[in-house]
Amino acid sequence: MSKVNVVFWSQSGNTEAMANAVGAGITEAGAEANVVYVSAASMDELKSAKAFALGCPAMGAEVLEEGEMEPFVTELEGFVSGKTIGLFGSYGWGDGQWMRDWVDRMTAAGARVVGGEGVICQDAPDAVAEESCKLLGRALAAEA
Numbered sequence: 001m002s003k004v005n006v007v008f009w010s011q012s013g014n015t016e017a018m019a020n021a022v023g024a025g026i027t028e029a030g031a032e033a034n035v036v037y038v039s040a041a042s043m044d045e046l047k048s049a050k051a052f053a054l055g056c057p058a059m060g061a062e063v064l065e066e067g068e069m070e071p072f073v074t075e076l077e078g079f080v081s082g083k084t085i086g087l088f089g090s091y092g093w094g095d096g097q098w099m100r101d102w103v104d105r106m107t108a109a110g111a112r113v114v115g116g117e118g119v120i121c122q123d124a125p126d127a128v129a130e131e132s133c134k135l136l137g138r139a140l141a142a143e144a
């Protein structure tokens with residue numbers, strides 16, 4: 001069974017709930033989901049994976065969380081060329097600029113972002129957002 005990593009950072013649980021929904025979609029599609037907080041993620045596993053998901057809310061002023069997620073993503077940029085990545089995250093009051101910038105960054109590094117855009121939702125995911133996350137998980141499972 002193929003395994004799909006879902007690596008996330010979350011402060012108040014909204015992006016974590018999205019990560020769990022992505023994991024549920026992966027499992028529904030018959031693959032194994034490994035949903036992990038960024039500090040517990042294995043860079044080696046991501047290096048050898050064809051597809052994985054990354055989640056982070058909008059922080060700072062429309063940026064990724066700077067302590068853990070930003071350096072992690074910077075390291076990823078060095079080896080994601082040719083891989084398929086699903087991006088997701090929650091936001092509060094903005095218009096999703098942090099996610100558009102993240103998509104551009106991963107695309108510039110040579111990755112294919114599933115759907116050409118990230119899955120975003122305001123605050124906690126509702127049923128519609130959870131379904132979008134599940135669909136993202138299914139799409140990744142099909143690529144893994």
Ligand SMILES: Cc1cc2nc3c(=O)[nH]c(=O)nc-3n(C[C@H](O)[C@H](O)[C@H](O)COP(=O)(O)O)c2cc1C
Nearest residue numbers: 010011012013014015057059060062091092093094
């Ligand atoms: C320090 C801080 C900075 C934030 N910056 C933004 C921002 O720039 N744009 C935005 O839309 N929301 C911003 N938010 C709101 C969070 O993105 C929102 O609360 C999100 O649901 C948190 O996700 P989490 O529960 O996974 O931590 C910020 C929240 C905090 C605590």
